[in-house]
Amino acid sequence: MMSGSVVDNTVSSGNSSAAIPTDISGQILDLDEDDDLEVFSKDTTLTDGSSFNASMQTSPASMINQYKFEEDADTKDIFVTVDNPESHVTAIETYITYRVMTKTTRSEFDSSEFEVRRRYQDFLWLKGRLEEAHPTLIAHPLPEKFVVKGMVERFNEDFIETRRRALHRFLNKIAEHPIFSSSEDFKIFLTAASGELTSHKKQGPGFLSRMGDTVKAVAAAVRGVRNRPQEFTEMQEYVEAFSQKISSLDKVTQRIVREQKEYLEELKECGPTYALWSQSEEELAEPLKNVAGCVDRCCKETEEQVKNLSDHLIPVLHEYVLCADTLKAVLRRRDNIQADFEAKTEALATKKADRDTMRNDLDKAEDRLEWANNALKSDWTRWQKVMRTDLRSAFVDTAERNVSYYEKCLAVWESFLHSQRTDAEGNGKVDFS
């Protein structure tokens, strides 16, 4: 009997998203991993992947225990790139596709190289499928549908490039995720021809069964979870705070970019003013022209520095803002799974009829909850490490770029000084000793 606990699967907050797929995790588990589920012992507490049950080598649950956190490049066996955006015009719409190239040595792939074209919708579909299958695993966010602030066209070059980079990161994060990367949907996404993908997308639970699940889900959600374990409450508090901090950092960085752009506007007028002055002078003409050149060069460096911030730091910060939203959604889904379990527990205690069926449902719900909790706990640890690595390297990168910017400007002005000093000594004018 398929019981459904429907989970809120919105892809990203703040935008109207595509159809919300219902949680069919119960069905998938029953279909594929029924055997493994029975083996799955309720006594095993899987925290940060340190405990390992040998009998569960092949179950997805055990895979959570097994993976290493620090993966060497040597052990990476799949490489995915997203590039080459192209626009397509049909009678109905215009849209962009991206080339997705895969190189892999994994045996489950028929070949070692694949090249397909995918559009944003396809990525959305993939994410939805992954979240359906694993409601309490943490998927990397997709770039947003459209930029809310500012009049950015969908087909603006910068927007497309930013989106392309984000899609590239998304696929790579999926490929690096121990569970997601072995998803059948992921494989199909990477390898299927467009027609194949379209027909595969059409499969899945029927509309009616989804409706039935939705009603039950709403009931569960309204009821709310009663006894949330402390660690998940702590997680929620952390996510709240993290969300605030990372949003602030995003805003601060955007403000810095704005201020630097305005500084650049003013600085751009300095060089020409020195050049204008040099035209009225004789002796001073050369040093003034020189200074004008220096200021202009510094302008170019500043311009590049601004671009660096926009291209490298801001997208990463922005992604982690979206991550925070994903985390909130994951915690909500976990809560709902628990709420469903609690509801079924209560039902069993109070109702007299259908006890066997209800007992069965309750057992399944309990398993689902335990599975969900353990999955979340492991993936939480993994996510924290990834977050730490990503943000650390983004900030280190920013610091390095700032150093490089100042070093370049320093060289510009030192060359000016050098020219003035050699000049002066050549003319025997000024003694710099």
Added chain:
Amino acid sequence: MADSGSEDIAVIGNTDLTPLESENNLKNTMVEKGTSLLKKMEISVAEAEKRTGKNAVNMQETYTVYLIETRPVDAASEGTNPVLDSLWKRYSEFELLRNYLLVTYPFAVVPPLPEKRAEFVWHKLSADNMDPDFVERRRVGLENFLLRVASHPVLSSDKIFYLFLTEENGWKETVFETGFQAKADSRLKALNATFRVKNPDKRFAEMKHYGDELQSVISQLLRVRARAADRLYGVYKVHGNYGRVFSEWSAIEKEMGDGLQSAGHHMDAYAASVDDILEEEEHYADQLKEYLFYADALRTVCRKHELTQYELEMAVQDLTSKKQQREELATGTIRTFSLKGMTSKLFGQETPEQREAKLKMLETQIEEGEEQVKERNAECDEFVKSAWVDIERFKEQKDHDLRESLISYAIMQISMCKKGIQVWNNAKECFNKM
């Protein structure tokens, strides 16, 4: 500077001249090329103080006085602690001194005073005359003014200037007793009137044009620089927010906490560093401003020359017309139109006695006129000679000083870059510990 002898010139030493040092460079140059006055005494404007008192209309006012200290040079070099002559003067007294010098030495490019009110300010800088930073920069400007005058080959030997440095009370009266005020008023009137010179001196016309251009371009530069400074301030200060957020974020993280916290401190330091950077740049702006005002002094000299030339031309014109009148009277021909001439034609000629009297008067006038032309010619020549000497001196001074200013600007930029490199390298180390 030791002669390395090789073709490759190593970048020489110290790129960290502070504004104090670059100002000392300027002073040393003035003293080296020294006048007899500077060889005798050291001059400085050591302090500034606020005073209150009653003004001319018997109202309470607050004003600033500046302490002028002079010290005999010999005593200082002997290492003994010399007795300082010191007196307090207000800005208005400096203005009085300058006006006196302008009138008394019209051919000289008189050094300018620091600005009366703060202009070309960027918003963080106070435009308030009572603001201590403004007063301090003005103190420096006044000292610079005195040193400039003291190193001027002509102005430095002026008695009134000497008294300014040595007499506190009664100096004002002494100045007014010279009667320069009357001359000043008439000069001012004449200069403000519109007049056209028939044969303008090409060199002076070019100089005046240069003065115009210099004034215009330096104004533009100061404006642009002030706006850029404003913006740069914003960029640095926003980084302070990183400090705050990193600190808050570090509170919820375990392994990342320490790295974030210390990185945050460096961001705070970065944000704070802009204050010193922009203060140093103000010194550079002040150096530019001095030459902005010097441009005006240069134009004034050119204008005075025009006036002198004009007055000469007027005198010549007057003489020529008088001579013509005499000729007509003597030969009886009327070439020039005069009402008297017409009426006498209509109503009859004058008597021989009347003509005699008239001729005699004209002769006297012509004599006087020739004297005047001679005088004015001499004046003009004298003016042109002295003015051109001073203009050449000024040109050399300007080229040297402004080049030094540009160099000190480059040094400032280098210092700013070095600070930036240090802060971000420190931040990077902290980020690596995240």
